[in-house]
Amino acid sequence: MKFKQRVKVGVALLLAVGTVLTGCGKGEEKSPNTSPGQASEPIELSVAVWDIQAGFDAPNAKNDTVYNDLTKKFNITIKPVQITWNDWQEKAKVWAASKQLPDMFANEIDMGLYQTWAKQGVLKPLPDDLSPYPNLQKFMSDESVKPLKVDGKFYSIPRFGSEEIGDARLGRPIRYRKDWAEQAGFTKEPQSFEEFLAMTKAVMKQHPGIAGLTINSKGYLLTQFLGSFPEMVFSSNWTQENGKWIPAFTSERAHTGIQQLRTLYTDGVLDKDFAIQKDADGTNKFLSGQSFALYGLEGVTDDQLATFKKANPGVSASKAIGYMNIWPAADGKRYTMAGAPYWSNTFFPGTLSDEKFKRALQVMDYMLSDEYRVLGINGIENVDYKVENGQYVSLLKQDETLADKYPVTSKLVWLAAWDPLLYKGKKVVSSDPEAAGLMKLQIDTWNRFKQEDSTMPVNFEFNAISTPAKIKFAALDPNIMDDIVKVVLGKGDPIAQWKEIVKGYDAKGVPEAIKEVNEEAAKRGIK
Amino acid sequence: MQNSASHIKYGRQSGLGANRRKWQEVVKHKYFYLMILPVVLFFLIFAYVPMYGVVLAFKDFNYMLGIMDSPWNNFQNFRDVLSDPNFKHAFNNTLFISFGRLIIEFPIPILLAILLNEMRFGRLKRIFQTVFTFPHFISWVVLSGIITNILNDQGVLNQILVLFGFEKNSILLHNGSFLGLLFTSNIWKEAGWSSIIYLAAIAGINPELYEAASIDGANRYQQMKAITWPVLRNTAAIMLILAVGGIMNGGFDQIFNLYNPAVYERADILDTFVYRSAFVDSTGFGYSTTVGLLKSAINCLLLFGANFVVKRVFKEEGLY
Structure with missing residues (x-):
C-alpha cells in the first residue's frame, strides 16, 4: 500500500514537473534539409499574416488547390504563425526581442524602429541585384519606396495595394x-x-x-x-x-x-x-x-x-x-487621400539562411505577379470565374465562396500585396446583384x-x-x-x-x- | 586549549546533529516537500529566473545582442524616464489611484466578512457568499465589454436616464466618474473573493467564546468588537502590508480594458504607460524595463516600510 502510494505521488509529481518544464522549453524546430546549393530541396517557411491559422484550420484546407500548387511550384511547406488585428504589432516586437521572428511576416513598424532593426541586423536586407525577381524589381524601383532605404539597402518589401500615389483616393x-x-x-x-x-x-x-x-x-x-x-x-x-x-x-x-x-x-x-x-x-x-x-x-x-x-x-x-x-x-x-501605395511591409529576419531567403524571395516575386494576384483573389479561370467581354464573371455555385474553397490562399494572398485588381477591372463581379x-x-x-x-x-x-x-x-x-x-x-x-x-x-x-x-x-x- | 578543542568538537558534533535532525525531518515529511516542489519550481522558473532581465534598465537594448550582451548605457534610461513628463504623470496617477484603492476598497472585504459572519441563516449566508465571490472569476476583458455596453451612449443606463427625462451621462469619458467607476467596479468584482481570507480567520474562532460572551450578556455588536475584530486585526494587518507593497500596481487589467484617451489624464498608470512605451510608442524595452524597475523598487520599499509600521506602531505581527 505504501509502495503504491509512493508510486502514485511520484508519478503525479513527475507529470507536474514535466508539464512546467515543457511549458518553458523552446519548441522543437523542425529543421528542413536546407543545405546550401540544393535549391530543389524542400524548405519549410514560417509565415505570419493576419489570421493565417484560421485558413490552415479550415475543414477544406487540404483541398486548397491554389495553395497546394504554390507549395509544389516552389517545393516549400508553410508553417503558419498566427497574428490577429489585436496583437500583430506587439507580437512582432516580442518575437524580435526573443529572436523568434517568422521567416516571412507582414507587419508595420514606425520608421525609427525600422531603422534600428535594420542597423542591428534584426531584419535581412534585400539583395542589391533584384534582376532574378522581375516583379519585385519593378515594385522596388518605385519612387515611393525610397524612404525605406537604410544605408543604401532595403530591409522590407512594401505590400503594394496599388501602383500610383493617387490610387489610394478612396482610402479615407x-x-x-x-x-x-x-x-x-x-x-x-x-x-x-x-x-x-x-x-x-x-x-x-x-x-x-x-x-x-x-x-x-x-x-x-x-x-x-x-x-x-x-x-x-x-x-x-x-x-x-x-x-x-x-x-x-x-x-x-x-x-x-x-x-x-x-x-x-x-x-x-x-x-x-x-x-x-x-x-x-x-x-x-x-x-x-x-x-x-x-x-x-x-x-x-x-x-x-x-x-x-x-x-x-x-x-x-x-x-x-x-x-x-x-x-x-x-x-x-x-x-x-494620396500617398505611398502601401501602408505596411513584409519583413525577413536577419537570421534567415541565405537559401531560405532566396526561396522566400522567389515566392514573394511570384505572389506579386499578375498571375498570382488574379489567382489568389479570383480563383482559377474557367473553374471559379470566366472572362466575358473583358468582364470577370463568377462561376461559383450559390452559397459557394472562394474563402471556403481556398481557405489557406484566402489568408496567404495578403502576404505580398493588397488588392490592386479592383480598379483595374480585373476583379470578379459577384453573382449577387447587390454586391x-x-x-x-x-x-x-x-x-x-x-x-x-x-x-x-x-x-x-x-x-x-x-x-x-x-x-x-x-x-x-x-x-x-x-x-x-x-x-x-x-x-x-x-x-x-x-x-x-x-x-x-x-x-x-x-x-x-x-x-x-x-x-x-x-x-x-x-x- | 583542551577546553576549546572539545568545544569545537562538541560544536561540530552539535552542528552535524542539527543538520542530521533537519534531514530526518525532511525525510519524514518527504511527501509534503515533494508536493511543494512544483510550486517552488514554478516560482523559480517564472518569477526568479526572468528577474535577470532587469539589467535591461541599465543597458541600451540591442535586439540581436540580447539582454546580457547589450551595451551598458550609463544610466541613460533612468535619465530619460525621470525627465519624461508622461512618466511623472503616470507616477502621480498610480499613487492617486492606489491610495484611493487602499482607503476605499481595502476595508470593504473586512466589513463584508463581518456582515456575512453575522448572518443567522447558514444557507442564505452561503448564497450571499457565492454571489459576492462569483464576479472574481470574470476576466476584466469580458467585464470591461459588459461595462462599456451598459455605460455607452446607447447603453442600458442612458436609456433608463432618457426614459425618466434625464440627460445622458458619459461615465467612461470623464475623469471623475471614470475613477469612481474604477473603484466601484473593482469592489463589486473583488470584495467577495478578498473577504474569504477574513472569513477563514473568523472560522478559526472558538464558538465557545461567543457562547461565553452571550451568557455574560454581550450583544452582537459587543461580541463582534471584543471577539471577532481582535482576531481579524492581525489578518487585516498582513493584508494591509501586502496591499501597501503592491501600491504601485494600480490595476493594469482593469484600467487597460476600460480607459480611453479622454481619461488618460487621470487614468494612465505606470503599468499602462509601460505597455504603451514598449509596444505602441516603440520607446524601447530598456526604457520600459526602467519604469518597471523603479516601480518594483518603490513597491519593495513600501512593503518593508508597512511591515515596520505594523510591527512597531500597531504592535501586530508582520510578514517577517
Missing part, C-alpha cells in the same frame, strides 16, 4: 445613407462643412436615436481634415509653410478641422462613443442602420452586405449607400474622384529624409492622435486647448526635428 471615404438624405430633401452632395452639418441634423431628426456620424477606427476621425487641410489626414505628416517644413499638426491650418470635429461632437452629430469604441464598431453601426454617415468603408465585403441586408430589409444597399465627395477646401479644390452594384459604384466613384478631385500633397523625396529627431517625432504619432481625441471630447475653446497641446510638444523634441529636417532638406535641395 465618406459613406452616407443617400436614401435618408434624399428623404430629408438633400439630393446633392454638401458644398461645405455647414451643409454637411445641416444635412446630417435633418436626417437625424427624421430618424431619432441614430448617430449622425460614426468612424471606422480612431484614425478615420482625421478624414475631417480633407475638407480644410488634407496633410492632416495622417497626424505624423509634415507640411511646408513659408518655405519651412513643419509637422502638419503644428500648423494653424489644422485649426479649422479641430474646430469642426469639436462642433460635430458638441452638436451631437459625431457618435458619442467614438472614443471608447473598438475598431469597426462604427462601421457596424452604419451598416446596421444606426448612423447616417461613416468615415471609412472603402468597399463592402459579403459579410458586411449581409449585415446591412439583415438590418435594413427591403433596402437596396447599392442604391442606399453612397460615397460623399468631400466639400472643397479654402483653395476651392476637393482633396482625396455587384456596390462594386460598380466603388469603381465608378474612384474614377469620378480621379476626374473631379485633387490628391493631397505628397513628397517622397522629403519623406525619405531620416534624422534622429525626425525618427523620434514619428514615434509620437499615437500621442498626437490621442490628443486630438482629447480636444474633441473637451470643453471650452478647442483652439486654445489645441494650441496648448501643440506647445507641449516642444518638450518632446519637435523643434529639434524641425531644425534637423529643414537642414537636411536644404542640403538635398528639396523644395
